[in-house]
């Protein structure tokens with residue numbers, strides 16, 4: 001889907017502590033155990049954390065974000081999420097491109113992440129951004145229903 005003629009193109013900016021509630025609301029739509037606004041406030045206040053969010057036309061409620069922790073030259077993507085109504089329109093792609101560019105500019109040489117092995121959407125997204133599987137962690141994610149899910153650890157060299 002193209003942004004043209006359908007909805008306002010996303011504007012991506014740095015996320016700040018005041019965006020915590022908006023990010024928590026998006027996160028809650030994408031994960032079984034959402035992080036609350038206080039957790040986001042704490043993370044957004046951490047100088048090792050880089051976070052970017054998107055707003056349609058640069059205004060109003062955020063519709064997606066990407067957040068990482070950068071330690072020296074290694075970054076870990078902590079979360080990427082897009083509101084359900086804004087999915088499959090390239091928003092996570094734009095966010096990740098922006099986010100990875102900023103991580104590289106801040107000194108990151110390697111980026112790691114963990115993703116549940118049944119999260120096909122996220123795995124495809126990361127593969128399309130050059131991430132490769134480097135390890136698996138069995139029974140890593142507790143699930144309300146069914147057995148815990150395996151985590152795939154992925155890496156990209158920037």
Ligand SMILES: CC(C)(COP(=O)(O)OP(=O)(O)OC[C@H]1O[C@@H](n2cnc3c(N)ncnc32)[C@H](O)[C@@H]1OP(=O)(O)O)[C@@H](O)C(=O)NCCC(=O)NCCS
Pocket residue numbers: 029030031079080081082083086087088089090091092093094114115116119120121122124125126128
């Ligand atoms: C994963 C997520 C961030 C993708 O956001 P999005 O804005 O819809 O992604 P994009 O539109 O940029 O899609 C990029 C590519 O990812 C893959 N993808 C995205 N959603 C998909 C789906 N539902 N099924 C299969 N592949 C999917 C596709 O390869 C897609 O490219 P295409 O549309 O050209 O086929 C979104 O589904 C989400 O927020 N999920 C819940 C939270 C989550 O799982 N985050 C990642 C956990 S680490």
